[in-house]
Amino acid sequence: MSHTIAIPDSAVTDCNDLRSKTEKIFQIARIAAIFKIKNILIFHDPFLKPSRSNRERRIIARILEYIECPQYLRKRLFPLSRDTSAVGILSPLATPHHIRSRELKPNEIREAAVFLNQNRVVADVGGTQLLEVISPPRKSLLNKTLRVTTKIQRTEEGYKAVVLPNPPKKIYWGFSVHPSAATLGKLLINRLEFKIATSKSCQPLSSFSVEIIHKNSLLITFGGPYHGIPEMVKAEGKKVSDLFDCCFSILQNYGTRSLRLEEAMMITLSKLEGWFSNR
Secondary structure, eight states: OOEEEETTTTTTTOOOSHHHHHHHHHHHHHHHHTTTEEEEEEOOOOOOOOOHHHHHHHHHHHHHHHSSSSSSGHHSSSOEEEEEEEGOOOOOOOOTOOOOOOOOOOOOOEEEEEEEEEEEEEEESSSSSOOOSSOOSSSSSSSSSSSEEEEEEEETEEEEEEEEESOSSSSOOOOOEEEOOOOOHHSTTTTEEEEEEEEEEEGGGGGHHHHHHTTTTTTOOOOOOOOOOOHHHHHHOOHHHHHEEEESSSSSSSSSSSOHHHHHHHHHHHHHHHHHHTT
């Protein structure tokens, strides 16, 4: 079952420079990958000024997308940018689609960058040479490079790439990033998942029925460094119960004044997984 997390555009406003923002975003990406999160939503914190909100949201989204992208595709898909100038400090995400070998294998699934090269549609799949694409994507490739999922096919003429309609379902294939300028009230209104808010002011997780939660795809929402979910929702003139199916506190007693976002993510997702498997 695929799950989603939602974080505010204020998620890294407690970091003083781009390097520390980049490190924190990597921690968020790594935790999401560990727990096989399928989607990461970025929503607007109503306490953040619009000009700063746009900048912070762009940085978070861009670095998350960069981290999720296989290393062999990054130069083609991510032109030099100030937002990603500190990514050289990061370790690999090390998910199944981050294939490091340049040796191709028949029927191997690989992410690819597809583009026009001398009027031919070719794919960079991380091998030693570009491959001809047997089934080009329907989208226009004029002055564009598209990221697609491909299957390596051996032919009499050598290896070629077949574009697949979807990534493999049985293997964790990374997450998608969805930045939005919408606040929670607008972002969640049409979401069909079981929506969970996390806040120290809510009831403990143990007070909820696992049967209610585990039958659904989950959307788990986290607050920011300075304002939690109840405060953000109240700023919209709403209540937590208006937007969420439940709100719980993941940790009742801790020895610090607060939990950082990445700490709350790790504790929440690990407890949810353990809670399901032990009941």
